[in-house]
Amino acid sequence: MIKWLGAALGAALILAIMLLLQTPAEFDWSLPEDYPLPLIPADNPMSAAKVQLGRMLFYDTRLSGNETMSCATCHIQALAFTDGKPRSLGSTGATHPRGSMSLVNTAYASRLTWANPLLDKLEDQALTPLFGDNPVEMGLGGHEQRAAELLRSESSYSQLVGKAFPNDADPHSIINAVRAIAAFVRSIVSYDSAYDRYLSGDTTAMTSAAVRGMDLFFSERLECFHCHGGFNFTDSTTHANSRVDTIGFHNTGLYNVDENGAYPEANTGLYDMTGEPRDMGRFKAPTLRNIAVTAPYMHDGSLATLDAVIAHYQRGGRLIEAGGDAGDGRLSPFKSEFVGGFELTVSEKADLIAFLQSLTDQTVLTDSRWSDPSQ
Amino acid sequence: MRTPYFIPLLLILLVSCAPAKTPFTLTFAPHWDGNAIECTGDSTQLTDLRFYVSALQLIDSDGSVIDAELENDGEWQNSDVALIDLEDGRGACVNGSTATRAFVQATAANGEYLRLAFTVGVPFEQNHANPMSAAAPLDDAAMHWHWRSGYKFLHAGFRNADRSFWMHLGSTGCEGTVQNISMCNAANRVVVEVPLESLKNLEIGIDLARLFATADGSDCSSGPAESACAQPFKALGLTHQDSVSDVQTVFALLP
Numbered sequence: 001m002i003k004w005l006g007a008a009l010g011a012a013l014i015l016a017i018m019l020l021l022q023t024p025a026e027f028d029w030s031l032p033e034d035y036p037l038p039l040i041p042a043d044n045p046m047s048a049a050k051v052q053l054g055r056m057l058f059y060d061t062r063l064s065g066n067e068t069m070s071c072a073t074c075h076i077q078a079l080a081f082t083d084g085k086p087r088s089l090g091s092t093g094a095t096h097p098r099g100s101m102s103l104v105n106t107a108y109a110s111r112l113t114w115a116n117p118l119l120d121k122l123e124d125q126a127l128t129p130l131f132g133d134n135p136v137e138m139g140l141g142g143h144e145q146r147a148a149e150l151l152r153s154e155s156s157y158s159q160l161v162g163k164a165f166p167n168d169a170d171p172h173s174i175i176n177a178v179r180a181i182a183a184f185v186r187s188i189v190s191y192d193s194a195y196d197r198y199l200s201g202d203t204t205a206m207t208s209a210a211v212r213g214m215d216l217f218f219s220e221r222l223e224c225f226h227c228h229g230g231f232n233f234t235d236s237t238t239h240a241n242s243r244v245d246t247i248g249f250h251n252t253g254l255y256n257v258d259e260n261g262a263y264p265e266a267n268t269g270l271y272d273m274t275g276e277p278r279d280m281g282r283f284k285a286p287t288l289r290n291i292a293v294t295a296p297y298m299h300d301g302s303l304a305t306l307d308a309v310i311a312h313y314q315r316g317g318r319l320i321e322a323g324g325d326a327g328d329g330r331l332s333p334f335k336s337e338f339v340g341g342f343e344l345t346v347s348e349k350a351d352l353i354a355f356l357q358s359l360t361d362q363t364v365l366t367d368s369r370w371s372d373p374s375q
Numbered sequence: 376m377r378t379p380y381f382i383p384l385l386l387i388l389l390v391s392c393a394p395a396k397t398p399f400t401l402t403f404a405p406h407w408d409g410n411a412i413e414c415t416g417d418s419t420q421l422t423d424l425r426f427y428v429s430a431l432q433l434i435d436s437d438g439s440v441i442d443a444e445l446e447n448d449g450e451w452q453n454s455d456v457a458l459i460d461l462e463d464g465r466g467a468c469v470n471g472s473t474a475t476r477a478f479v480q481a482t483a484a485n486g487e488y489l490r491l492a493f494t495v496g497v498p499f500e501q502n503h504a505n506p507m508s509a510a511a512p513l514d515d516a517a518m519h520w521h522w523r524s525g526y527k528f529l530h531a532g533f534r535n536a537d538r539s540f541w542m543h544l545g546s547t548g549c550e551g552t553v554q555n556i557s558m559c560n561a562a563n564r565v566v567v568e569v570p571l572e573s574l575k576n577l578e579i580g581i582d583l584a585r586l587f588a589t590a591d592g593s594d595c596s597s598g599p600a601e602s603a604c605a606q607p608f609k610a611l612g613l614t615h616q617d618s619v620s621d622v623q624t625v626f627a628l629l630p
Contacts, residue, residue, distance in 0.1 A: 113522070116522060117550075118522075118523070118524050118549060118551065118552050118553045118556070119522065119552070119553055120552045120553070121552075121553070121554070124521065124553040124554065125521075125522075127506075127507070127516075127519075127521035128521040128522040131516040131517075131519070131521060132521065132522065133470060133517060134543065134594075134596055140516075141516045141517045142472065142516075142517065144516055174507060175507045175508065178507070263600075265600050265601060265602065268598075268599075268600040271599060271600055272598045272599065272600055273523070273547070273548070273549075274548050274560070274599075275547060275548040275560060275561060275599035276548075
């Protein structure tokens with residue numbers, strides 16, 4: 001009797017150990033203690049193997065129709081995963097109406113891309129650059145099987161894919177390729193800027209100019225923090241302990257082409273998604289982390305420098321004097337109440353720029369966890 | 376003597392064994408001002424024409440509406456929606472596919488029908504499911520709008536020596552999130568209704584000269600800000616901003 005019980009217990013123990021081995025280890029985010037954990041979709045848990053698989057796919061040009069571009073073509077690590085262009089170019093030469101957004105801290109984004117209230121998961125968002133045809137970005141439409149074939153036939157992928165998706169009978173699918181890329185992109189988190197080190201007690205981490213700029217940034221006079229607030233410097237932020245998703249879209253008075261607040265037809269922002277007149281020109285406030293390396297600025301790259309961006313907000317809207325987009329954005333009826341304009345001296349402007357530069361995180365721009373694995 | 380109760384039952388069984396349904400085929404053809412056009416040609420060329428058909432119905436003399444059944448062939452149509460593909464990837468159809476499909480295969484209860492109706496579009500229930508795990512014909516990535524959620528109900532385009540235009544039609548103004556859409560303010564499904572003489576030789580002409588009567592030089596992706604959408608939307612019986620219409624003029628039964 002006792003012998004049987006011992007055998008049963010032993011079997012149960014072996015089973016439990018097997019189950020434990022099957023369960024992927026908790027993903028190591030390496031976040032500072034006071035940083036919140038990102039919210040992860042239940043059907044795509046993080047694992048080191050999946051992130052590694054996603055990293056390889058992210059840098060693989062075979063995920064574009066003509067094999068000329070990868071995700072990394074428009075999302076370059078040294079530029080905080082932007083591309084330095086006003087508006088991005090697709091694999092077949094089409095110009096996107098908007099600029100490439102930084103992928104840093106998208107794990108914390110409550111909504112993705114510039115102005116889409118529907119997109120809350122990277123797994124859904126990734127399908128547009130892969131398959132979109134207006135404009136063509138990676139142009140994978142018509143090659144739907146290629147990702148699955150890569151995962152199955154290429155040895156560097158086939159070794160990882162089973163570890164990344166241990167519960168799938170056949171893990172070789174475009175859905176899993178997209179999940180792996182999403183997991184890799186989620187892993188790109190920034191927490192090691194001079195500002196972060198200053199907050200954690202290293203008072204020498206920021207220059208005195210940057211500290212003065214920080215006070216200006218968080219002042220009611222400049223109002224920057226209303227939209228670019230919180231640890232991620234955007235009001236469209238969520239995380240594992242969020243009680244509510246905050247989602248913000250704002251018209252900053254960048255355009256007013258018809259004196260009724262219209263934006264250029266190809267770039268009307270939230271209005272294009274909802275058709276609601278009040279949504280004209282409303283875009284998401286992007287994170288300001290690493291903002292100093294992501295020029296040019298705004299959704300269409302129409303402001304070349306941080307100096308120009310601050311001048312735009314200082315005036316309370318942009319004046320375009322001539323051309324098809326002429327108009328005074330300051331007078332737009334749709335402009336955010338926080339873009340009222342402000343006085344700013346030349347030295348204060350330099351301080352504010354010094355603060356924005358203190359948000360640059362050299363770790364996220366250089367760390368091999370996020371670099372091209374073939375280099 | 377006992378009534379042989381099984382005799383009426385037997386009669387009913389015999390009647391129900393007779394074919395109570397008629398199979399029929401609805402064929403589509405692209406036209407320009409009444410003349411057939413294709414991706415290749417000397418004057419006006421097709422650059423794209425693909426669309427989803429659903430809610431195929433027949434209307435009899437009493438005004439009763441009978442749902443026709445789509446035959447699920449596992450490739451071009453399931454029991455709710457069929458994909459029509461009238462471009463063959465040749466000539467001006469540069470982003471097209473070589474495979475084509477010009478017809479819907481359906482069955483309907485026997486009857487005397489006066490009108491036929493169908494919808495160009497994917498039913499709401501199927502429109503916002505995950506396209507990456509959808510079965511044919513909803514597995515065509517080229518026909519999906521990942522960023523708006525939902526399928527492109529219609530791709531259409533032309534070019535000639537004078538002008539060119541293309542449009543993608545689908546639901547806009549959707550609310551919720553991509554995998555959980557609650558409703559779309561502009562559903563943009565096109566309802567077509569044509570008079571009928573019989574279920575034989577049914578062919579619908581799609582006149583792109585009507586769809587794109589004045590459209591020129593630009594394109595329409597169904598966005599509310601796209602002024603170039605107003606004319607084609609009106610031709611499809613759809614509302615776009617201040618342009619209101621309720622009857623489409625593009626699809627017509629050919630004699």
